[in-house]
Amino acid sequence: MYNDDQNPVPTVSLIEELTDDELANCVGGTGYINPAEQEIPGNHGTLNALGLQDNLHLYLDPDGSKRFLSDRYVKEVVADVDVQAILLGIANLPITSWKYKNQDETIRHIGPMAQDFAAIFNCGESDRFINSVDANGVALAAIQALYQKIQGQDLQINSLSQQISEIKQNLLIKSQ
Incomplete structure (x- = not known):
């Protein structure tokens, strides 16, 4: 979970014992493109999750699950699909x-x-x-x-x- 400033809130996690490398290698692990190779705070130290730091549309819960911003108030040119x-x-x-x-x-x-x-x-x-x-x-x-x-x-x-x-x-x- 994250607070209003998008800072992680400590929670109990089943995977908090995993290192960031182990977490990234889990089924469903993801990679991100980040030419600047920014470091992002992870479970243990920093996580080089490429591109995550500047992605305003993606949030990671402490358990590693992804949440994509889908709020109607951040979207425009909305159209129905067939x-x-x-x-x-x-x-x-x-x-x-x-x-x-x-x-x-x-x-x-x-x-x-x-x-x-x-x-x-x-x-x-x-x-x-x-x-x-x-x-x-x-x-x-x-x-x-x-x-x-x-x-x-x-x-x-x-x-x-x-x-x-x-x-x-x-x-x-x-x-x-």
Whole structure:
């Protein structure tokens, strides 16, 4: 947790015994681009979390989880998205399994290439990175689109069920 000045507030953490290097190597660890190589206070001393110090949109809880600023009052040029088009974009987005060139052969990842993501969804600062905010937004839009499709199918099923019941009733009357 952070106070109003964005300074960390001491809390009990399950991972506070980890060094910053161990924390960064945990599943879900992240890296940040920071040409100035600024040092950021971490659990034990400083953490060279590249780019974090000047990122006004990202906050780290003491347990290492990320929070992205999403307050409506810091946003502008807000526009609705076509959730059905997002769902179609996901259907056309190549998803592959791969490894980073500098990783061990046994480590695999699954996901899209940033270039494909940027080309299909036209969001983010670069076609070399997928911003977590954008990935989350695309996933939530797709969930909304699927919900809309299910609602439409439920209406159609109910209508067809009603028609079938009426046809059965008419056949029963004719057969008597």
